[in-house]
Amino acid sequence: MADGALTPEQILDTAEDVLRRFGLQKTTVVDVARALGVSHGSIYRHFPSKTALREAVASRWLARVSEPLGEIAAETGPALPRLRRWLERLIRIKRGKVLDDPELFAVYHALADEADAVVQEHVGKLVDQISRMLSDGMVTGEVRFSDPRAMAWAVLRTTMVFHHPAHVGHWSLPEADVDRAFDDIFDLITRGLTPAEA
Template identity: 55%
Template sequence: MNEAVALTPERILETTEDVLRRFGLAKATVVDVARALDVSHGSVYRHFPSKASLRDAVAKRWLDRANEPLCKLAAADGPAPERLEQWLRTMFAIKQKKVCDDPEMFATYLALAQEAREVVEAYKNKQCDLVAKILSDGVAQGVFEIDDIKATARAVFDATVRYHHPAHAEEWAKPECPSRIDALIALLLKGLRACKS
């Protein structure tokens, strides 16, 4: 083993994220990453077969990190409607926080996500599964009335696209946004709820 820290995929990913943060997606090269790690760029290619795969791996890390709080919420227990509402609001908040905190970084993330199709697709599917989990809890609790849980979870995800898809990010800052979110969530919850009256 070398006296220096070993060159692991994890260390490369960390450094790549750093480089992206400093240079932006357009400017960052794998030569930059190698320089930051103080190795030749050939060494980086020993761990990632291409620049694209490196980018994908970074994207996956980001998305997984962002997903963590949502997984917890879906796994929690309590009344499904409240949990669904909180789950959605948390998802919106996570995205919005990213935009506000560091718009430049968000732009990087957006561009990254647009190239890492497969990774993003998997991430979306995971999110739909989380929604489905809450919905099925709601059905078990007798508060939701749902035909096809998977399809309905997808519908909820689709219906809220405006507030979680980065393509609409620039609209999230508008002052009328919160009340529009309220109206949307109310409409969806009413659509899910079992009729009692």
């Protein structure tokens, strides 16, 4: 490949392949360059350091999680059904990544541990999306709290066992058990967010 034709997306695609093959600890910028047939200097023209490349890979991976969720958050209609669909989609995405490609998921989990700023930005996007739905629910009277951001954090923390990589061991339980547990948690969330009946 000619160095001039190299794009950041090509580098990131190749970096993912190399990370999948060699793992996080054994992958170097030289490995990525070799797989692309370019010098490692060509990589550094797009990513100034190994850390920057790793952060870009982590950021892209996390965007694959947050972008489809953003579509649900941006919809119109009742807030709580949207929130449920949003959470179910988050769980499905994370569970799918673990079950479909556990080696790559382990690499991304390790990458995320190293890329704290990238992870914090990602979590901020998720909180913003939940907050948007709860704000919509406040406008319609569906949600009773006046601080949607605080409640968004509470919802995200309450459901962590279903989507945070630290709880990946629970994800191998039978899907029916996970679904039943989620139903119970979402029922609790709904009861906590909605106005009390007169």
